[in-house]
Amino acid sequence: MTKPPLTLYLAAPRGFCAGVDRAIKIVEKALTKWGAPVYVRHEIVHNKFVVDDLRAKGAIFVEELSECPTDRPVIFSAHGVPKSVPAEAAEREMIYVDATCPxxxxxxxxxxxxxxxxxxxxxxxxxxxxxxxxxxxxxxxxxxxxxxxxxxxxxxxxxxxxxxxxxxxxxxxxxxxxxxxxxxxxxFPNIQGPHKEDICYATTNRQEAVKAMARQVEAMLVVGAPNSSNSRRLVEVGAKAGCTYSQLVQRATDVDWRALDGIASLGITAGASAPEVLVDEVIAALNERYDLTIAEVETAKESVHFKVPRILREIA
Known part of the structure; x- marks a missing residue:
C-alpha cells in the first residue's frame, strides 16, 4: 500500500535548553557522588520521560522537604524554590544542591x-x-x-x-x-523593568522557530508535558501564528492520527524539557504512516552551557 506524501518541518532550535540539561546532570552526578537514593524536591524538570528515567537510576521525587530524611542529599528543581526551602534544609543540617536554572x-x-x-x-x-x-x-x-x-x-x-x-x-x-x-x-509610567528580558533565550528562540514554521504547515505537533509551561506556550504561539491545528503530545502514542488525516505538511517542535529521543520517536511513527520529506526551519543557533555546582564538580 502506497503511503501518502508528507512534508515534515522540524523547528530549530527545539528541545533541551541549557538550564534543563544542567538540572538533569546535577541529579545524575549526585547519584554518582552519593549513590542512591538521592531526593529531588518537585519534578527536576517537567517531563515524565526524564523523571521516570532518573527515578529508575535511584532518584526519589517528593513535593515537600519534610518528606526527605536528613541523612540523604536533596536537590531543588530547575524551577527554583522560595527562600524558606534552603533555610529549612540548612536548619535540618541536610546536604542540598540547588538545580535552579541560572x-x-x-x-x-x-x-x-x-x-x-x-x-x-x-x-x-x-x-x-x-x-x-x-x-x-x-x-x-x-x-x-x-x-x-x-x-x-x-x-x-x-x-x-x-x-x-x-x-x-x-x-x-x-x-x-x-x-x-x-x-x-x-x-504605572514610572515602573522599572529588567535590564535584560526575563523571558529566557530558549523560550524566545523556540517560539520564534514555531512562528516561522507555522506559516508553512497545516498542523503542528509540540512534544512536551502538559505541566510544562514553555511547551504549552508553543502550542498557543503556533495557533496564533496561523497554524490551524496545534497538538501537545508527550510521546508518539499520544498523537491523534485522525486529526492529521489528509494533511500534506506538518511541523514538529519540542519544549525545553523534552529530550530529542521523544522527537525521534514521533518521527519514526510518522515514517510508518507517510512517505516523508524532511526539512528544517532554523531561526537561531544556541551555544549556551551552564556549569553544575562546585560540590558536584568535586566527585568523590
Missing part, C-alpha cells in the same frame, strides 16, 4: 535588588507554577504581586504607584507578556 536565579536577584531599593515588585507569571512560587518566595509576603493578564493590571492594589518594578516568569509567551508590560507601563 536564568531563573537572575530573576530572583533582580527582585531582591529592586526590593532593597524600596520598590514593590509585580510579577508577570502563572499562579501556582513552581517558578512563580519560587520567585515570589524570595521576598516577604505582599512584596510581590502577581498578574497573569493585561486585565489583571487594572485590578492590582499597589503600595505606591511610583515605586514599582516588574519581573517575569522565564517561560511565558513573548507576545502575551509584551501586552501585559504595555498595560503595566500605561497604568
Amino acid at each position: 536564568l531563573v536565579s537572575k530573576v530572583h536577584i533582580e527582585a531582591e535588588r529592586h526590593s532593597a531599593a524600596g520598590l514593590q515588585i509585580i510579577m508577570i507569571g502563572h499562579a501556582g507554577h513552581p517558578e512563580t512560587i519560587g520567585t515570589m518566595g524570595q521576598l516577604p509576603q505582599g512584596e510581590v504581586l502577581l498578574v497573569e493578564t493585561p486585565d489583571d493590571v487594572s485590578h492590582i492594589d499597589v503600595r505606591d504607584p511610583d515605586k514599582l518594578a516588574f519581573v517575569t516568569q522565564t517561560t511565558l509567551s513573548v507576545d502575551d507578556t509584551a501586552d501585559i508590560v504595555t498595560a503595566l507601563q500605561a497604568r
Whole structure:
C-alpha cells in the first residue's frame, strides 16, 4: 500500500535548553557522588520521560522537604524554590544542591535588588507554577504581586504607584507578556523593568522557530508535558501564528492520527524539557504512516552551557 506524501518541518532550535540539561546532570552526578537514593524536591524538570528515567537510576521525587530524611542529599528543581526551602534544609543540617536554572536565579536577584531599593515588585507569571512560587518566595509576603493578564493590571492594589518594578516568569509567551508590560507601563509610567528580558533565550528562540514554521504547515505537533509551561506556550504561539491545528503530545502514542488525516505538511517542535529521543520517536511513527520529506526551519543557533555546582564538580 502506497503511503501518502508528507512534508515534515522540524523547528530549530527545539528541545533541551541549557538550564534543563544542567538540572538533569546535577541529579545524575549526585547519584554518582552519593549513590542512591538521592531526593529531588518537585519534578527536576517537567517531563515524565526524564523523571521516570532518573527515578529508575535511584532518584526519589517528593513535593515537600519534610518528606526527605536528613541523612540523604536533596536537590531543588530547575524551577527554583522560595527562600524558606534552603533555610529549612540548612536548619535540618541536610546536604542540598540547588538545580535552579541560572536564568531563573537572575530573576530572583533582580527582585531582591529592586526590593532593597524600596520598590514593590509585580510579577508577570502563572499562579501556582513552581517558578512563580519560587520567585515570589524570595521576598516577604505582599512584596510581590502577581498578574497573569493585561486585565489583571487594572485590578492590582499597589503600595505606591511610583515605586514599582516588574519581573517575569522565564517561560511565558513573548507576545502575551509584551501586552501585559504595555498595560503595566500605561497604568504605572514610572515602573522599572529588567535590564535584560526575563523571558529566557530558549523560550524566545523556540517560539520564534514555531512562528516561522507555522506559516508553512497545516498542523503542528509540540512534544512536551502538559505541566510544562514553555511547551504549552508553543502550542498557543503556533495557533496564533496561523497554524490551524496545534497538538501537545508527550510521546508518539499520544498523537491523534485522525486529526492529521489528509494533511500534506506538518511541523514538529519540542519544549525545553523534552529530550530529542521523544522527537525521534514521533518521527519514526510518522515514517510508518507517510512517505516523508524532511526539512528544517532554523531561526537561531544556541551555544549556551551552564556549569553544575562546585560540590558536584568535586566527585568523590
